[in-house]
Amino acid sequence: MKDSLVLSALYLPPISYFKVVASNAGAILIDKYENYVKQSYRTRAVIGTASGTLKLIIPIRHIGNQRRVMKDVQIENDFQWQRLHWLSLQTAYRSSPYFEFYEDEFYHLFHGEEKFLVDFHLKQMELIMKCLKLPNTITLSSSYVELEKGETDYRQLIHPKQKLDPNDYPPYYQTFEDRNGFIPNLSVLDLLFHLGPESVRYLKGV
Numbered sequence: 001m002k003d004s005l006v007l008s009a010l011y012l013p014p015i016s017y018f019k020v021v022a023s024n025a026g027a028i029l030i031d032k033y034e035n036y037v038k039q040s041y042r043t044r045a046v047i048g049t050a051s052g053t054l055k056l057i058i059p060i061r062h063i064g065n066q067r068r069v070m071k072d073v074q075i076e077n078d079f080q081w082q083r084l085h086w087l088s089l090q091t092a093y094r095s096s097p098y099f100e101f102y103e104d105e106f107y108h109l110f111h112g113e114e115k116f117l118v119d120f121h122l123k124q125m126e127l128i129m130k131c132l133k134l135p136n137t138i139t140l141s142s143s144y145v146e147l148e149k150g151e152t153d154y155r156q157l158i159h160p161k162q163k164l165d166p167n168d169y170p171p172y173y174q175t176f177e178d179r180n181g182f183i184p185n186l187s188v189l190d191l192l193f194h195l196g197p198e199s200v201r202y203l204k205g206v
Contacts, residue, residue: 003026004026004027004028004029004139005020005021005026005027005028005029005136005154006029006141006145006153006154006155007020007021007028007029007030007031007154007155007158008031008034008041008042008070008154008155009030009031009032009042009070009117009118009121009122009125010040010041010042010045010121010158011041011042011043011044011045011056011058011121011124012045012047012056012124012128012187012188012189013041013045013125013128013158013187014041014045014158014185014186014188015169015184015185015186015187015190015191015203016158016168016185017041017154017188018128018132018134018188018191018203019203020154021129021136022132022134022200022203023203023204024136025135025136026136027136027137027138027139028136028137028138028139029139029140029141029145030118030121030125030139030140030141031070031144031145031155032069032071032118032141033069033070033071033141033143033144033145034069034070034145034155035067035068036067036068036069036070036072036073037159039160040159040160041158041159042070042073042117043057043058043060043117044056044057045187045189046186046187047088047089047092047093047186047187047189047190048092048174048175048176048180048183048186048190049088049092049176050092050176050179052180052183053186054092056085056089056187057081058075058081058117058120059075059076059079059081060073060074060076060117061073061074061075061076069144070117070118071116071118073116073117073118074115074116074117075114075115075116075120077113077115082111082112082113083110085110086106086107086110086111089110089189092175093190093193095175096194097173097193097194097196098192098194098196099193101196102131102193105127105130105131106127106189109123109124118140122140125138126138128188128189128192131192132188132192132199132200132203133197133200134200164184164185166184169184169185170202171184172191172194172195173194173195174190174194175194
């Protein structure tokens with residue numbers, strides 16, 4: 001799949017995810033036929049708050065213990081997770097330089113309802129790409145994507161336990177850095193709400 005950048009569908013993905021996107025000019029292919037992986041960025045995002053990091057976790061419908069592919073994973077919308085996540089984002093970023101600039105668009109993201117996890121991910125991905133002004137087109141795969149020999153599989157590399165090179169994540173201003181110090185590789189929303197239009201320069205390492 002050398003013509004496309006193959007990625008997983010992640011929730012408010014970390015900065016590392018968008019550094020990969022920003023360094024590739026090609027189309028993005030989201031693999032919706034890969035296996036759903038628990039305790040991964042597929043259902044959790046990490047933001048910075050006054051108390052340190054906070055995990056935002058999307059509840060999903062559990063169907064026994066059988067393995068599922070991403071396209072079949074349904075969101076458990078009986079919980080008011082959208083409202084809770086939006087309140088958490090407001091509390092964490094209301095004082096950041098660019099939150100108000102993007103607030104209306106993300107408000108609508110968290111006040112709608114999607115049945116399937118992948119559909120929500122596509123919706124938020126398109127919004128984030130628009131805010132970052134990244135030109136890549138996004139499509140969903142029609143089957144599991146097999147990579148060619150030698151290609152990097154970012155579906156496996158980008159996960160909460162990945163080892164970070166501090167040189168890849170130079171500090172930028174964060175609202176609570178006086179309490180917590182600089183926290184690297186949070187959700188890309190942390191970058192967007194603090195750097196605004198300059199976020200893409202950070203992602204490209206300019």
